[in-house]
Amino acid sequence: MNSDLDEPMHFEKANCLVLACGNTLRGDDGVGPRLAEWAAHRFRDDSNVRVLARQQWTPDLAEEIAASESVLFVDSSIDSAPGRVNLVPVATHVNGPEGATHGSSTHHIDPTDLLGLTHSLYGSMSAHAMLLTVGAGSTELGETFSDPVEAALPRARGVLEKTVLRFLEN
Amino acid sequence: MSQTITIDPVTRLEGHGKITIQLNGQGEVEDAHFHVTQVRGFERFSEGRPFYEMPSLMARICGICPVSHLIASAKACEAIMSVRIPHTAAQLRRMMNLAQMVQSHALSFFYLASPDLLLGMESDPKVRHIFGVAAAKPELGRAGVALRRFGQSIIELLGDKRIHPGWVVPGGVTEPLTSEKRDKILATIPEAYANIALALDAYKKIADTFKAEIAVFANFPSNYMSLINEDESIEFTDGALRLIGPTGNTIEDGITATRYTEVIGEAVEPYSYTKFAYYKPLGYPEGSYRVGPLARLNIVKSMGTPKAEKEFEEFKQLAAGPVESSFHYHHARLIEMIYGIEKIEEILTDPRILDKHVRATAGVNRLEGAGQAEAPRGVLHHHYKVDENGKITWANLVIATGQNNKAMNLGVLQAAKHYVKDGKFTEGILNRVEAVVRTFDPCLSCSTHAFGKMPLAITLISARGEELDRVVRD
Numbered sequence: 055m056n057s058d059l060d061e062p063m064h065f066e067k068a069n070c071l072v073l074a075c076g077n078t079l080r081g082d083d084g085v086g087p088r089l090a091e092w093a094a095h096r097f098r099d100d101s102n103v104r105v106l107a108r109q110q111w112t113p114d115l116a117e118e119i120a121a122s123e124s125v126l127f128v129d130s131s132i133d134s135a136p137g138r139v140n141l142v143p144v145a146t147h148v149n150g151p152e153g154a155t156h157g158s159s160t161h162h163i164d165p166t167d168l169l170g171l172t173h174s175l176y177g178s179m180s181a182h183a184m185l186l187t188v189g190a191g192s193t194e195l196g197e198t199f200s201d202p203v204e205a206a207l208p209r210a211r212g213v214l215e216k217t218v219l220r221f222l223e224n
Numbered sequence: 225m226s227q228t229i230t231i232d233p234v235t236r237l238e239g240h241g242k243i244t245i246q247l248n249g250q251g252e253v254e255d256a257h258f259h260v261t262q263v264r265g266f267e268r269f270s271e272g273r274p275f276y277e278m279p280s281l282m283a284r285i286c287g288i289c290p291v292s293h294l295i296a297s298a299k300a301c302e303a304i305m306s307v308r309i310p311h312t313a314a315q316l317r318r319m320m321n322l323a324q325m326v327q328s329h330a331l332s333f334f335y336l337a338s339p340d341l342l343l344g345m346e347s348d349p350k351v352r353h354i355f356g357v358a359a360a361k362p363e364l365g366r367a368g369v370a371l372r373r374f375g376q377s378i379i380e381l382l383g384d385k386r387i388h389p390g391w392v393v394p395g396g397v398t399e400p401l402t403s404e405k406r407d408k409i410l411a412t413i414p415e416a417y418a419n420i421a422l423a424l425d426a427y428k429k430i431a432d433t434f435k436a437e438i439a440v441f442a443n444f445p446s447n448y449m450s451l452i453n454e455d456e457s458i459e460f461t462d463g464a465l466r467l468i469g470p471t472g473n474t475i476e477d478g479i480t481a482t483r484y485t486e487v488i489g490e491a492v493e494p495y496s497y498t499k500f501a502y503y504k505p506l507g508y509p510e511g512s513y514r515v516g517p518l519a520r521l522n523i524v525k526s527m528g529t530p531k532a533e534k535e536f537e538e539f540k541q542l543a544a545g546p547v548e549s550s551f552h553y554h555h556a557r558l559i560e561m562i563y564g565i566e567k568i569e570e571i572l573t574d575p576r577i578l579d580k581h582v583r584a585t586a587g588v589n590r591l592e593g594a595g596q597a598e599a600p601r602g603v604l605h606h607h608y609k610v611d612e613n614g615k616i617t618w619a620n621l622v623i624a625t626g627q628n629n630k631a632m633n634l635g636v637l638q639a640a641k642h643y644v645k646d647g648k649f650t651e652g653i654l655n656r657v658e659a660v661v662r663t664f665d666p667c668l669s670c671s672t673h674a675f676g677k678m679p680l681a682i683t684l685i686s687a688r689g690e691e692l693d694r695v696v697r698d
Contacts, residue, residue, distance in 0.1 A: 174358035175365045
């Protein structure tokens with residue numbers, strides 16, 4: 055496994071990139087980085103898996119995505135019921151720049167836009183892209199999760215593991 | 225009947241802000257303001273904390289330039305400790321600060337400014353952003369991403385994190401550089417040179433097409449302030465401050481951190497939470513000055529590295545004295561990036577850079593200390609007072625964006641007066657007014673220490689104070 059702390063200067067071709075997002079100081083918003091931490095440990099001996107956790111998804115990550123054959127985005131969701139684990143495909147159709155939903159922001163872009171940006175810059179498109187979310191119950195200040203999210207962690211880990219293994223098989 | 229135009233939010237800035245343009249009864253621009261409308265209060269909540277916690281606390285002010293806050297804060301703490309840090313520690317800090325400058329300037333140029341520069345001020349706002357640049361000029365988009373990664377990776381390698389790194393502490397740094405890390409960084413230097421050369425070449429090809437903007441983008445005489453070395457070369461981490469006047473004349477030199485309170489005052493305007501710094505002997509607003517890339521290149525006599533020096537000589541040909549238009553901040557930023565890459569390479573080849581002695585230790589030896597360092601967008605000052613146990617009793621910060629505040633406001637007024645006629649404005653005109661602010665690359669979170677979102681808008685207000693129109697972008 056390549057973690058961002060092990061190899062900060064280079065981008066090694068990875069079959070699968072796990073790209074988590076969230077703020078560990080804002081309660082359930084930190085579930086993405088927590089799952090990334092677990093994934094880094096679970097796949098520590100597998101050089102085909104690279105795990106990154108960021109507070110926000112930014113345009114810089116296009117370079118990382120271009121170096122990967124498949125991407126699993128991991129985030130919390132305020133649109134889902136607290137603790138609900140969702141896995142959905144990310145549209146990999148190529149949006150034109152006018153289709154970017156967060157065009158004026160360089161601080162946060164969503165997975166679809168990030169894939170579109172990757173295609174524009176590097177001409178590559180991940181073969182597989184999925185988004186794993188866990189419904190957030192509370193995003194107030196704090197480093198602990200709400201009960202529903204704490205209870206959902208085993209299931210979220212299971213979905214994450216299964217998805218990565220499926221990516222590696224393809 | 226007069227009107228006011230509001231631009232809210234001003235987009236592609238670090239943070240959020242608002243612009244109002246006041247029109248008179250004839251539809252001519254009478255006044256304009258750049259508003260920063262929130263407050264945070266780092267100075268207050270640091271009271272009671274041990275002084276040695278201050279660098280890591282103060283780094284949280286900003287996600288873009290935490291390293292400059294770390295360094296200015298550590299230097300203020302070292303003044304309290306009365307220690308001189310080891311040579312190698314000073315060089316390592318210098319490298320980290322330069323790495324931050326490169327990544328921050330790359331963000332400003334490629335992500336925030338290049339949509340205007342490469343796609344045009346009048347281009348369709350639906351594509352006038354980083355996605356549009358990526359589609360139209362992918363090679364430049366890739367260069368921007370790579371230069372961001374170059375700077376951020378160095379910060380991460382040294383401080384374990386890209387944002388809010390540790391490692392810089394009162395007395396030096398927590399651990400020395402290893403040969404493996406040095407070699408990793410050195411291996412990325414050639415790619416960084418290639419990318420900045422690509423960007424500078426692209427900028428030079430288009431700069432002449434912006435003559436109209438150059439003429440009215442905060443293009444007026446002013447004072448300038450920055451750090452400078454004793455040999456008059458550019459400096460980001462040590463050295464002392466120099467203030468020059470509109471003709472390039474030195475007004476005051478050798479301003480050390482401990483003297484900043486003698487020479488720098490802060491005025492308050494009712495429309496902004498960001499203060500307006502000024503040179504005390506000249507008073508406010510006459511003593512207002514600009515900081516950041518344009519100021520630094522107007523003040524120094526040399527860059528001190530060969531590639532940057534060559535570009536600096538060309539830059540100086542833009543004017544007989546100081547280069548006045550803030551549009552040229554973009555050009556200055558690119559030259560500083562070249563300098564940053566060259567200087568990092570130079571530091572890494574210093575035979576003492578792997579020395580193990582990188583930290584001095586001491587307790588409280590003075591009850592007051594101040595430190596200063598150049599952030600990408602200009603010099604910042606940290607000033608603390610402590611009790612005998614080393615607990616902070618008072619803190620004050622003077623940040624780059626506050627020092628550029630008057631020039632930004634005058635620049636917005638200048639551009640608005642030029643472009644807004646007969647009370648009519650188009651999206652392209654409003655974008656140009658925003659673009660004036662973008663040239664300064666202000667960091668509003670730093671300048672106000674604001675918490676949360678601060679959207680920026682343009683509002684059109686009548687002579688009777690009625691809001692006639694309002695453009696708001698989230």
